[in-house]
Amino acid sequence: MLSAAGALGAGQLVAAVLSPESSPLVAVGSVLVDGAPTPVKMVAVRALGTADKPVLIATVAVVLGLFAALLGLIAWRRRKLALAGTALLGLVGLVAVLTRAGEPVNVVAPLTTLVVAVGALAAFTRVRTGQPGTSSTARETADQVLPTRRHAPLAARSAPAELRRPSRRAVLGGAGLAGLAVLGGASGKFPAPARGISATLPSPKFPAAPVPAGAQVPGAVPFITPNADFYRVDIALITPRVDVENWQLVIDGAVDKPLTLDYADLLALPMIERTITMACVSNEVGGPYVSTARWLGVSFRTLIDLVGVRPGVDQCFSHSLDGGYTCSTPYGPLSDGRDAMVAVAMNGEPLPDKNGFPARMVVPGLFGFVSATKWLSRLEFTTYAEKSAYWTDREWATDAPVLTQSRIDSPASLDTLAPDNKVIAGTAWATHRGISRVEVRIDDGQWLPAILGESAGEDVWRQWSLRYDGPPGRHTAEVRAVDGDGDVQPERRTTVFPSGATGWHTIQFSVD
Numbered sequence: 001m002l003s004a005a006g007a008l009g010a011g012q013l014v015a016a017v018l019s020p021e022s023s024p025l026v027a028v029g030s031v032l033v034d035g036a037p038t039p040v041k042m043v044a045v046r047a048l049g050t051a052d053k054p055v056l057i058a059t060v061a062v063v064l065g066l067f068a069a070l071l072g073l074i075a076w077r078r079r080k081l082a083l084a085g086t087a088l089l090g091l092v093g094l095v096a097v098l099t100r101a102g103e104p105v106n107v108v109a110p111l112t113t114l115v116v117a118v119g120a121l122a123a124f125t126r127v128r129t130g131q132p133g134t135s136s137t138a139r140e141t142a143d144q145v146l147p148t149r150r151h152a153p154l155a156a157r158s159a160p161a162e163l164r165r166p167s168r169r170a171v172l173g174g175a176g177l178a179g180l181a182v183l184g185g186a187s188g189k190f191p192a193p194a195r196g197i198s199a200t201l202p203s204p205k206f207p208a209a210p211v212p213a214g215a216q217v218p219g220a221v222p223f224i225t226p227n228a229d230f231y232r233v234d235i236a237l238i239t240p241r242v243d244v245e246n247w248q249l250v251i252d253g254a255v256d257k258p259l260t261l262d263y264a265d266l267l268a269l270p271m272i273e274r275t276i277t278m279a280c281v282s283n284e285v286g287g288p289y290v291s292t293a294r295w296l297g298v299s300f301r302t303l304i305d306l307v308g309v310r311p312g313v314d315q316c317f318s319h320s321l322d323g324g325y326t327c328s329t330p331y332g333p334l335s336d337g338r339d340a341m342v343a344v345a346m347n348g349e350p351l352p353d354k355n356g357f358p359a360r361m362v363v364p365g366l367f368g369f370v371s372a373t374k375w376l377s378r379l380e381f382t383t384y385a386e387k388s389a390y391w392t393d394r395e396w397a398t399d400a401p402v403l404t405q406s407r408i409d410s411p412a413s414l415d416t417l418a419p420d421n422k423v424i425a426g427t428a429w430a431t432h433r434g435i436s437r438v439e440v441r442i443d444d445g446q447w448l449p450a451i452l453g454e455s456a457g458e459d460v461w462r463q464w465s466l467r468y469d470g471p472p473g474r475h476t477a478e479v480r481a482v483d484g485d486g487d488v489q490p491e492r493r494t495t496v497f498p499s500g501a502t503g504w505h506t507i508q509f510s511v512d
């Protein structure tokens, strides 16, 4: 187990220096993420939220630890078998890395792990025969010693005394491996190398309308989500850190003039700035996977005109630097005049790594998995007949407009209404259709109209509040929204799969 821990640590260290996605541990985790059936993934995300990734990595490590223990036991009797088994585990890591990240440099980390694991186990199981003080040339391996012991009576089968008394070398080697394991574990916290982000963001040619002061309703979440709090959902086990010096965006497919833009080229195009709410299809009723930012980027209209998209195209198939992630976005919403864009900044800062630096898609009105590709590398205009995307292959909806959804932000479930401020408040969204009404029902009574915060546009969520002066005791509150087309949020509860959860958010609260 020490050999395995040290070997993994060595691999992590090398990966931290060369390329994070070449970590064998992370690669095995990523292969499991991609291979896991959709229901398993949904249970994991629901039960663990964003802790799903650390839990997955820890699980892979624990399973590996069990394999290592088993191989360690086997090594007492069948040393070569144990060494072969160790090499095989190392190969699994190597293959996992290569299926995810095929560049030659990425073999170094898993190869390091393999060599350290086999080497360390071989060294630990080398048996000293002779007397104490025998020179190292007189050493034999366990293979040469142990066969004679195979048929020995059980009591005599335990390790010879020399084996049980660790040599100074073994102690030093063990300490070295433990050190590697600790360093490798800590390497995720190493300061990341600088990436030479081009200093200043361009100013927008078409700035966003300011958010009206009355849009923020006290008691609801911050109207503009700070970047650090913006929700995060993706399949990446390690956040890609893209070097903009080498980054390119390819725009091709069924177009007249395919185009390759580097970061400076992209920033030189006319920029629009818009406040847009983004929502995830995996958000449960009342859940947190929805946020709002002021985005800066290049309109899809501009890009479509630059390359000359041909008739017959019905989707934009986007590719990401995040391994095998791809996404199908219907061509309609990209070209119908709404503010779909390739965004480079949110809330006045370059995109944070977790939100897709250096460039990502943002399309008002569509759930993120069909519209919001992060770490964008290629836009391929094509047809649904031609190409199918990551989540499509996993049976999620092909096209997925954001549903009309609403949430009670305060009081929190099971909390007590503040005696000096008896207000229920929350947020509702139906991006690109807008919210025209929000209604609240207390204890199965009448639906009461909530007071709406000022609108910041149909692509942005809307906040609401309702004063409640009811009697002391335990109460139930439910909320439902009506979108800009007059359609009422449906009551029936559905799962998030395959196109988003419906149903009304309900909480219990108390009045003192």
Ligand SMILES: Nc1nc2c(c(=O)[nH]1)N[C@H]1C(S)=C(S)[C@@H](COP(=O)(O)O)O[C@H]1N2
Residues within 6 Å of the ligand: 230, 231, 232, 233, 234, 235, 236, 278, 279, 280, 281, 320, 321, 322, 325, 354, 355, 356, 367, 368, 369, 372, 373, 374, 375
């Ligand atoms: N490369 C990549 N882009 C991605 C994803 C992903 O897994 N990989 N997830 C999508 C999903 S499901 C959503 S809801 C949004 C979330 O964006 P955020 O993490 O910035 O909130 O990103 C989308 N873009």
Ligand SMILES: [Mo]
Residues within 6 Å of the ligand: 233, 279, 280, 281, 282, 367, 368, 369
């Ligand atoms: Mo999502």
